Amino acid sequence: MPEPVVRAERLARTFRDFWGRPRVRAVRDVSFQAEPGAILGLLGPNGSGKTTTLKMLVSLIAPTSGAVRVFGRAPSDLAVKARLGYLPEETRLYPYLTPDEIIAFYGRLFDLSGRERRRRTDQLLDMVGLAHARRRPVGEFSKGMARRIGLAQALVNDPDLLVLDEPTSGLDPVGCSQVKALIRSLAQRGKTIIISSHLLADLENLCDRLLILCNGAAIEQGGVRDLLEDRRTVRLTFPGLDPDRVAPMLDALGREFNLAPEIDHPMRSLETFFLESVDRARRSQPEPSGVAAAAGVAPFLAGKGGAREDVLSKLVASPSQPAASPPPDAPTSETGAEKDAEARRAANEALRRLVK
Numbered sequence: 001m002p003e004p005v006v007r008a009e010r011l012a013r014t015f016r017d018f019w020g021r022p023r024v025r026a027v028r029d030v031s032f033q034a035e036p037g038a039i040l041g042l043l044g045p046n047g048s049g050k051t052t053t054l055k056m057l058v059s060l061i062a063p064t065s066g067a068v069r070v071f072g073r074a075p076s077d078l079a080v081k082a083r084l085g086y087l088p089e090e091t092r093l094y095p096y097l098t099p100d101e102i103i104a105f106y107g108r109l110f111d112l113s114g115r116e117r118r119r120r121t122d123q124l125l126d127m128v129g130l131a132h133a134r135r136r137p138v139g140e141f142s143k144g145m146a147r148r149i150g151l152a153q154a155l156v157n158d159p160d161l162l163v164l165d166e167p168t169s170g171l172d173p174v175g176c177s178q179v180k181a182l183i184r185s186l187a188q189r190g191k192t193i194i195i196s197s198h199l200l201a202d203l204e205n206l207c208d209r210l211l212i213l214c215n216g217a218a219i220e221q222g223g224v225r226d227l228l229e230d231r232r233t234v235r236l237t238f239p240g241l242d243p244d245r246v247a248p249m250l251d252a253l254g255r256e257f258n259l260a261p262e263i264d265h266p267m268r269s270l271e272t273f274f275l276e277s278v279d280r281a282r283r284s285q286p287e288p289s290g291v292a293a294a295a296g297v298a299p300f301l302a303g304k305g306g307a308r309e310d311v312l313s314k315l316v317a318s319p320s321q322p323a324a325s326p327p328p329d330a331p332t333s334e335t336g337a338e339k340d341a342e343a344r345r346a347a348n349e350a351l352r353r354l355v356k
């Protein structure tokens with residue numbers, strides 16, 4: 001088992017008033033860890049302690065009690081900071097600087113050479129879709145455009161640990177989807193990512209593990225699949241199959257298990273529909289006034305870890321091609337009883353495979 005990148009043990013933070021009296025117990029005895037290459041999501045209602053927890057991880061505030069280790073060291077250690085990228089909750093950029101100047105400024109803080117700064121600035125601005133606006137002062141930027149610059153800034157040192165506090169806040173659905181895709185590719189390159197959000201859709205199909213906070217306490221944590229899977233319901237998917245052909249099999253299944261299976265057509269998500277529509281529109285309007293279609297991950301973010309299995313693709317993958325669906329050219333001359341028996345055998349076989 002690799003050493004976790006982040007290990008927090010009974011982490012707590014109480015904010016005190018002017019007289020030193022405890023005012024808010026923002027985080028209470030929260031323990032968790034993040035493994036290399038994993039995406040950990042902190043989910044919780046407003047004021048539940050997500051930002052306070054993240055700030056303790058990046059040593060912006062100290063815990064009142066408990067301990068946090070990052071790469072096996074105290075988070076205040078400079079060697080840790082060199083390997084850390086942080087996107088704060090609020091994007092605060094110098095309004096008169098251009099994206100070029102801002103990324104170069106953060107590159108300087110990490111002591112990058114002029115040539116390397118220019119290389120990374122070019123790649124990062126392409127990646128976040130703002131290369132065309134690189135000479136405009138960021139004070140003019142929309143909220144989502146500024147957020148993208150914040151994200152580019154967090155990546156300038158090619159960090160091994162990325163701490164993102166509500167990275168999709170202010171982004172349109174296309175931006176959210178791009179940021180999620182970017183986070184997935186970074187994790188596949190071995191980077192560890194801790195991300196907070198109060199938007200369920202942001203984290204549901206992104207994270208490997210979830211930590212749910214409420215009033216400063218961890219109320220749930222675990223693998224996304226373990227937390228979300230409904231083990232009482234089994235779903236069979238028959239892509240492209242006429243419902244009439246599935247009906248006899250469902251009848252057989254219903255009789256076998258004394259249940260009433262449901263049949264319908266799955267709906268595309270609004271996100272998929274929206275992304276496809278915008279993509280079509282953008283192809284016919286090549287001149288962007290806001291954000292352009294973003295390029296892929298900046299090549300310099302090469303990652304040091306090996307590629308890991310994409311847990312997400314496993315989560316969203318449809319069940320293995322069901323053996324229950326009859327081949328399209330199956331003979332149609334069977335009697336009703338034979339067909340029924342055949343369908344029942346196939347359905348049972350498929351079910352056995354599914355529940356194995």
Ligand SMILES: Nc1ncnc2c1ncn2[C@@H]1O[C@H](COP(=O)(O)OP(=O)(O)OP(=O)(O)O)[C@@H](O)[C@H]1O
Binds near residue numbers: 047
């Ligand atoms: N510097 C501070 N001084 C006093 N109280 C604070 C401070 N920072 C945070 N708090 C309090 O700690 C609690 C947790 O705040 P935190 O910002 O961590 O929540 P959050 O989960 O990030 O919420 P949101 O979803 O709104 O961003 C809140 O009650 C907040 O008022």
Ligand SMILES: [Mg+2]
Binds near residue numbers: 051089165
């Ligand atoms: Mg917050």
